[in-house]
Amino acid sequence: MSRLASGVFVLWGAATLCFLVLSLRGDTVSAILGAGPPPTPELRARIVAEYGLDDPLWTRYLHWLRSLLSGDLGWSYQRDEPVTHLLASQVGPTLQLAVTAAVLGAGIAVLVTAFLTGRGRAADTVLTGLSVLSVSVPTFWVGALLLGVFSFALPLFPAIGDTGPAGLVLPSLTLAFPIAGALTQVMAQEVRTAESMPFALTVRARGATDRRLRLNHTLRHSLLPALTLTGWILGMLIGGAVLIENVFARPGLGRVLVAAAAGRDLPVVTAVVLLSATAFVAINLVVDLVLPVVDPRLRAEADR
Amino acid sequence: MSPHSRRSFLALSGATLLGLAGCGGVQRLNTSGPPRKGGTLRFAVATQADSWDPHVAATDITAVLLRPVFDSLVSYGADGTFRPWLATGWTVSPDGLAYTFRLRGDVTFSDGEPFNAAAVRDNLAHILDPATKSGFPLALLGPLAKVDVTGEHTVVLRMSEPYSSLLYALSTTYLGFISPRSLREHGKELASGRFLAGTGPFTLESVVPNQEAVFRRRPGYRWPAPGSPNPGESYVDGYRVSFLPEDQTRVGAVGSGQVDVADEMPSARLSTLRKQAGMRIEQNPVPGSPYSYYLNVSRPPFNDPAVRRAVQASIDLDAIVKGVFRGEYQRAWSVLTPKTPGYAADLAGTWGYSPETAARLLDGAGYSQRDGDGYRVRGGVRLRAEFPFAADYSTADRRTFDVALQDSLRKAGIEVVLTAVDSAEFASRVIAGEYDVKSVAWASADPAVLRELFHSKRFLAEGGSNQGRVRDPQLDAWLDAARATLDPHEQSRLYGQVQHRVIEQAYAIPAYTAPRSLALAERVRGVRYEVSGTPALAELWLADS
Numbered sequence: 001m002s003r004l005a006s007g008v009f010v011l012w013g014a015a016t017l018c019f020l021v022l023s024l025r026g027d028t029v030s031a032i033l034g035a036g037p038p039p040t041p042e043l044r045a046r047i048v049a050e051y052g053l054d055d056p057l058w059t060r061y062l063h064w065l066r067s068l069l070s071g072d073l074g075w076s077y078q079r080d081e082p083v084t085h086l087l088a089s090q091v092g093p094t095l096q097l098a099v100t101a102a103v104l105g106a107g108i109a110v111l112v113t114a115f116l117t118g119r120g121r122a123a124d125t126v127l128t129g130l131s132v133l134s135v136s137v138p139t140f141w142v143g144a145l146l147l148g149v150f151s152f153a154l155p156l157f158p159a160i161g162d163t164g165p166a167g168l169v170l171p172s173l174t175l176a177f178p179i180a181g182a183l184t185q186v187m188a189q190e191v192r193t194a195e196s197m198p199f200a201l202t203v204r205a206r207g208a209t210d211r212r213l214r215l216n217h218t219l220r221h222s223l224l225p226a227l228t229l230t231g232w233i234l235g236m237l238i239g240g241a242v243l244i245e246n247v248f249a250r251p252g253l254g255r256v257l258v259a260a261a262a263g264r265d266l267p268v269v270t271a272v273v274l275l276s277a278t279a280f281v282a283i284n285l286v287v288d289l290v291l292p293v294v295d296p297r298l299r300a301e302a303d304r
Numbered sequence: 305m306s307p308h309s310r311r312s313f314l315a316l317s318g319a320t321l322l323g324l325a326g327c328g329g330v331q332r333l334n335t336s337g338p339p340r341k342g343g344t345l346r347f348a349v350a351t352q353a354d355s356w357d358p359h360v361a362a363t364d365i366t367a368v369l370l371r372p373v374f375d376s377l378v379s380y381g382a383d384g385t386f387r388p389w390l391a392t393g394w395t396v397s398p399d400g401l402a403y404t405f406r407l408r409g410d411v412t413f414s415d416g417e418p419f420n421a422a423a424v425r426d427n428l429a430h431i432l433d434p435a436t437k438s439g440f441p442l443a444l445l446g447p448l449a450k451v452d453v454t455g456e457h458t459v460v461l462r463m464s465e466p467y468s469s470l471l472y473a474l475s476t477t478y479l480g481f482i483s484p485r486s487l488r489e490h491g492k493e494l495a496s497g498r499f500l501a502g503t504g505p506f507t508l509e510s511v512v513p514n515q516e517a518v519f520r521r522r523p524g525y526r527w528p529a530p531g532s533p534n535p536g537e538s539y540v541d542g543y544r545v546s547f548l549p550e551d552q553t554r555v556g557a558v559g560s561g562q563v564d565v566a567d568e569m570p571s572a573r574l575s576t577l578r579k580q581a582g583m584r585i586e587q588n589p590v591p592g593s594p595y596s597y598y599l600n601v602s603r604p605p606f607n608d609p610a611v612r613r614a615v616q617a618s619i620d621l622d623a624i625v626k627g628v629f630r631g632e633y634q635r636a637w638s639v640l641t642p643k644t645p646g647y648a649a650d651l652a653g654t655w656g657y658s659p660e661t662a663a664r665l666l667d668g669a670g671y672s673q674r675d676g677d678g679y680r681v682r683g684g685v686r687l688r689a690e691f692p693f694a695a696d697y698s699t700a701d702r703r704t705f706d707v708a709l710q711d712s713l714r715k716a717g718i719e720v721v722l723t724a725v726d727s728a729e730f731a732s733r734v735i736a737g738e739y740d741v742k743s744v745a746w747a748s749a750d751p752a753v754l755r756e757l758f759h760s761k762r763f764l765a766e767g768g769s770n771q772g773r774v775r776d777p778q779l780d781a782w783l784d785a786a787r788a789t790l791d792p793h794e795q796s797r798l799y800g801q802v803q804h805r806v807i808e809q810a811y812a813i814p815a816y817t818a819p820r821s822l823a824l825a826e827r828v829r830g831v832r833y834e835v836s837g838t839p840a841l842a843e844l845w846l847a848d849s
Contacts, residue, residue, distance in 0.1 A: 030731030039439060040767030046434050079513070080355065080495035089512060144552055152556035159557050160348075160546050249548045251515040262696045264728040 003288075007281040014277040015068060018270045019061055028053055031264035032077040068274075074267030078260065083271045086256065091275070094252035097244065098237040100172035105179030105233070109226070112180070113187040114219055127188060134181025139240050143174040143247040160249050171248045175240045179233055186229065187222035194218035223294050227287050234283060238276055339534070339830055343846035345543040346563040348554050352547045356497030356511065358478050359431045362440040364747055364836075367477035369545060371834065372506040372519065372538075372842040374480025377405055377424070378471050379529035380749060382835050384645040384792060386471045387530045390419065390481070390503065400466035400790055407457040413483035414522050415501035421459040425451045426484045428461075430491065443756075443767065444473035466788040468795065472750040480504075503527070505538045505842045517545045532843060533830065539845035551700070558583060558823040564846070565828055565839065569821040571632040571701060582826050587819040588837035589643035593753055594636040594817040595702065595745040597709065598771030601811060605687055606740055606772075612810035614665040618716035620657040624708045625816045628701065632821075636814035638803045639757065643837075645792070646751035646799035655807055662716050671717065680717035688719040689740035694730035705815060706743065735765045742771045745818070749835045751799045755783045758806065772811050779805060 022028075029047045033039050039047070048054050052063070067074065073083040116127055150170060151159040158167050194200060195218050203213050242254035253272050260268035292298040353366040358374055361367070377391040388394075391405040411419035428451050431438045449464040461470070473479055482494065483501035490499035497511040505525040509518040520542040528535060546563060548554040551570045558566035559580055569577060569585065578585050599606040599615065606612050625635040637651045666672070671680035671687050680687040693706065710720040720741065725733065733739060746753055746769070755762060760775040762768025779802055786798040806812055820837035827847045832840045 027728050027732035027735070030735075031728040033437065033439060041765070043434070043437060043439065043767070047437070078354070080357075080360075081493065085496075086513065090514070147553065147556060151562070152560040155560055155562075159553060159560070159562055160548065245514065247550050247553060249515065249546055249550075249553060251512050255514045262726045262728075264726070 010281055011277050014273050015270055018273050022264050022266045073271045076265055076268050078263045078265045083267045090251050090253050090256050093250055094241055097172055100168055101175035104172055104176035108180035109183030109187055112184050117188040117191050131181040131185040135178050140243045142177055146170045146174055171244045175244055183226050186225040190222035190225050191218045194221040230283055230287050339539050339845040341539050343540050345540045345844055347543055348546045348548045348557050348563040348566040350568045355495040357494035358480050359441045360438050368838045371477045373504045373508055374477055374502040375504050377474045380475035389529045401463045403461045405459050409457050411503050411527050413501045413503055414507045415483050415485055417483045417485050419503050420456050421453040423484050424459045425453050427481045430487050441478040468787055468790050469750050469752045519543050534843055538842050564825040566823045569823050571629045574632050577823055584824055587821045588833050589819050590747050590837040591644040591749040592747040593639050594641045595815045596639055597813040598742045600740045600773055602773035608669055610665045610669040614662040616810045616813055617658045617662040619712045628704050633816045633818050636817050639806050639812050639814050641817045644751055646796040648800040648803040679719045691720050691741040692723045692725050692733055692739050694727045695724040696727050737773055754802050759783045774811050
């Protein structure tokens with residue numbers, strides 16, 4: 001129950017922040033009218049009246065909050081269509097990209113950790129070097145590189161748009177790269193720590209091989225820090241999506257958000273932010289539920 | 305309209321009757337074999353349309369992409385003459401206040417509605433309706449006061465004052481015709497592009513925001529603009545437009561054969577792209593106003609003509625244009641590009657870089673001291689200019705150029721503060737006049753763009769584009785006279801005077817003229833360009849590849 005309440009609080013806070021940031025600075029009329037020559041005074045007056053922009057701030061806030069609560073996400077200033085309609089066509093591609101990238105990133109990390117850690121100091125150094133590199137190289141640059149090699153030079157994958165599984169390979173790989181790097185780093189560290197613990201010695205003493213020890217025991221330990229990194233991963237996925245969607249000309253929430261924020265398209269910005277906040281709350285909830293499954297110690301704590 | 309009256313109109317507009325076959329743009333027909341029907345043309349563009357309702361849109365890309373969906377009453381040739389299109393002819397009353405158009409009787413919208421005088425009236429009413437929130441298309445209508453339907457296929461447009469830009473306005477995509485049924489049933493949802501029925505050779509099938517728009521050939525089309533090499537249905541089955549904002553992606557997509565035509569090739573890549581096999585680069589001059597710096601004359605420091613002239617003399621445009629664009633673009637001499645009707649060619653070589661002149665002017669204006677950073681000061685105040693720009697609407701080329709300008713002026717002792725702001729913030733600063741330098745390029749085939757840029761009644765806060773907040777009675781008089789006269793020679797003379805005065809008063813510093821650079825795959829044939837410098841999409845065909 002308190003978890004639900006804090007979730008609702010997060011959503012309300014995010015929405016209110018959006019409203020304040022976008023309402024207090026700049027010129028909403030210009031935002032509504034978008035590019036092109038500035039509006040005539042008559043057109044300006046009409047917009048002000050139609051959107052109630054001359055009402056006091058708190059009236060507008062309450063009005064806006066009421067419509068949000070009733071499930072009405074409003075009408076996009078810039079694109080002149082319902083926000084729900086605008087988002088409906090953009091959620092799918094972003095979700096596809098994010099899920100593929102997350103699965104790919106986690107998969108690579110688990111494989112690399114399971115089979116490449118503990119192969120001596122040199123291997124560890126290479127591994128650490130690679131994961132640091134993958135986190136520090138700009139996503140944009142990786143995307144451009146992959147495009148240049150695997151789409152323009154070797155025409156293996158399409159460069160343009162959301163064109164089914166083939167079109168998903170390069171962008172999701174680009175986005176998975178830093179996630180895999182960061183996860184590998186913390187997971188490998190955790191495996192090393194676990195393998196120096198007394199229980200590892202006990203397992204070995206019972207005749208288990210290194211691989212068996214890794215797969216059945218210590219790898220499980222490494223999942224804990226990985227799970228606690230989900231917040232960071234989610235941020236990575238949302239932030240990275242903006243760049244990826246631009247480089248690969250994919251539709252998606254990232255580009256919608258950037259365009260909407262630049263144009264002060266309040267209804268769209270709020271909708272995207274609320275959507276991300278909801279995803280954040282939901283994923284953290286799932287992680288809280290999954291952690292005890294992975295780590296029996298937490299289960300015991302909960303039972304007590 | 306009788307042949308006589310049309311002749312008299314054309315004579316009045318100074319047009320030479322070269323015959324309708326002499327078409328609008330640069331003729332560049334590929335003659336290798338007869339046109340082939342079929343195939344889908346893939347076209348990559350850099351920006352998205354702000355709205356798919358041509359009556360609301362202000363972006364240039366909307367007009368480019370929707371040209372094949374919407375026909376116009378008249379067609380405009382590169383030679384500055386107007387020809388019939390959906391209107392078979394027209395007469396202008398002697399006082400210039402009434403334009404009577406006779407319309408073709410065989411035209412239909414893609415949803416089956418007939419095109420007639422009532423449709424023209426309904427469309428103009430849609431633009432005029434405040435609920436449509438039309439900005440730029442509304443401005444194009446100028447002093448339009450009333451539309452009278454005088455017959456099934458005759459319509460009279462009445463002006464409240466003479467308006468020489470009306471025919472030009474009617475030739476643009478922005479004043480194309482949407483089916484009255486679309487207007488009636490989906491008037492509020494036209495911006496999404498889902499309910500647009502036009503009279504053109506293509507229909508807009510679908511739009512995925514941030515990704516693509518798909519167009520399909522309209523069967524049975526047979527009323528193209530005069531000069532079109534194809535009198536009937538289009539050759540390609542359709543075209544697929546991809547929105548690729550990243551220069552690198554657009555360049556790579558056309559280079560690897562993933563698109564057939566790519567728009568707005570960056571200047572830095574042109575020389576490499578020219579060498580690439582399987583494609584060609586074509587460049588077209590763009591009419592209108594070149595990329596220029598407007599100095600805000602309504603507040604210090606640029607309310608002083610001497611300081612403005614010093615700025616003009618401080619920038620080594622030849623060197624900067626050559627350096628930034630690697631010899632691809634030309635420096636500008638006037639606030640109109642050479643392609644624009646009425647361009648004052650005699651301005652070339654009349655002004656330019658002279659650090660000595662700049663120093664003398666600044667000393668004379670009282671800025672004779674320099675502070676610790678090397679900037680000139682007067683009465684303890686640094687010579688400083690605010691230059692905000694909207695990051696969304698800028699390009700890498702322009703930013704580089706802006707920085708070069710900043711550098712030139714620093715050498716002259718003038719500080720330029722370049723600030724990137726978001727578009728809404730930019731709009732409010734611009735309307736309030738809180739800037740000293742503002743830059744813009746404006747594509748338009750009508751020299752009346754000068755009115756938007758320099759008339760005292762066209763301030764930004766009033767819906768105009770007088771960037772420098774210029775109030776000059778002499779300019780107003782010339783611009784008013786040019787708007788009222790239908791004589792193109794007189795218009796050219798007046799617009800020439802305007803251009804000379806703008807340079808002489810240093811209201812603006814024209815910087816460079818960028819052609820529209822396109823990359824085309826080998827298989828793209830039948831390429832002809834609109835006056836705007838974009839390819840006539842509806843006429844292209846694809847060779848077997």
